[in-house]
Amino acid sequence: MNWPLIFFAILALLSVGSAILVVANQNPVRSALFLVVNFFVLAVFYFTLGAEFIGAVQIIVYAGAIMVLFLFVIMLLNLGAPEALRERGKLGPAPAIVLALVFLSLLGGVGAIDSGLRPVNPQAATFMATGGTPEKVGLALFSPSLPWLFPFEVTSFLLLIGVVGAIILAKRRI
């Protein structure tokens, strides 16, 4: 028995199923709940790949983010009538087909279809062997000899701009 493959299949079913239910559900609170399930399963994927740090951060960051989404849903809708948020004017199947084609071509572009389920990137195997512990990630992120420090700092600066911008937009008088 190939236990890792069976485990992967269960996780894949869970993640794809919950992702479909996020879109297919009429009730916005349940959609948000399935989004939590989806992110949680994604975190388990990271754990199985040895990326423990990313897995934990996935839960911490996204669980908090979806909490805010919940609040939006609850505040924007009346209590007891969650079905009130219906989409007006259905787009029909044409955009769905186009988007599916784009998605498949993207999958083909990274070589996911013809390579089966093997890791495409040869570095992935070495990464799984060395592990994604917080120490490893931190040393890789902040060591001056590796190229990750500058993108990291730029990203944090971008987030700071986002925070300041949100405050400026929300407050009329500062």
Place this chain on the structure above:
Amino acid sequence: MPPIPQHIGPIDIVPLIPYLAIIVILGFILAIVPGLIWIERVVISLMQDRIGPNRVGPRGLLQTIADGVKLFFKEDVQPVAVDKKIYYLAPVLSMIPALAAGATIPFASITVKMDNGTLRTLPMIVGDVSIGLLYVLALASLQVYGIVLAGWSSNNKYSLLGGLRSSAQIISYELAMSLAIMSGILMCGSVNLVEIVHRQAGGFWNWNVLQFFPLGLIATLVYMIAMVAETNRAPFDLPEAESELIAGFHTEYSSMKFAMFFMGEYAAMLGVSGIATTLWFGGWLSPIPLSVPVLGPVLTAVPSAVWFLLKMFVFFFGYVWLRATLPRLRYDALMAIGWKRMLPLSLVVLFGVAVWATFRMPEPPAAAAQDQPGPRVRMAGPSSPAGGRP
């Protein structure tokens, strides 16, 4: 503690430790909650000059057992207009993360005499994973879902308000709590809880609460305030403020569903107290090391699990003390404390600890060197390749 032989009969102890730890943690949390409630009621009645429970059993000890039996046999009312699936899911969601958070907390260390004669000290822990504290933070962020979903699915204005208050409160105080925890991580240079305890070995003056004085003390205080707010306990119990919201998010819950919220709250209290013990107060270590004459050998002879329990019960007593002493906060005061006082304070502390740690990494105590599963990379700053020791 005398060392335990590696083989008891044909059974090898060492690989069994995680399973033993699971049994101990789950059994302990589920069995101790009635005791905790009894302690809380007795202590509060002493503080308020009342008698408290004294009818069922000796000194009222069986009162909470009786209450539990009563809850179990109560009618399970299900209101008509609730969202059924989520309504039944919410109590489960509030209890599971609280129970699971105990998995990375080392609550004791045992000395095993291996077959080849060497002694090994092993931590009692379910999963000695590298992301220890992050795992706990992740579960803490999942904890709020039980309360919010209970408030939303009940289809009751008061429940909804309680759920909304709870989410706003937890989002606000999680920031200060995470920043305080990050200061602790920086002091130890590790996220792994076993290593954090090893780094605090050698007496209570090495505990993180007294490290980087006074920054460690401030971070500890911030963590402790945030931990009371995170568990929705008095004076931060606005989600269930009975004078305004009937019973808040669990107004519509009866019998065992209510009991599960109750158990979840106490399990969460034990969890955050365990983290506080491990991160700031030396975990299972005794306050006086073996090297100090007279006191040292006596205090280190006490089993490590007893030390951990004692420290955790001090926190529980603090919870009860706060509840008996302080009135509930007004809502705007709650938000002002969280965002305008504790968040800037913990940011300053984090910055101070970071600067201090870059120039002076704390001396690794001798106990840290022994018994680590594989070499761990220390998170030293780039300016201190050799640990930066003077």
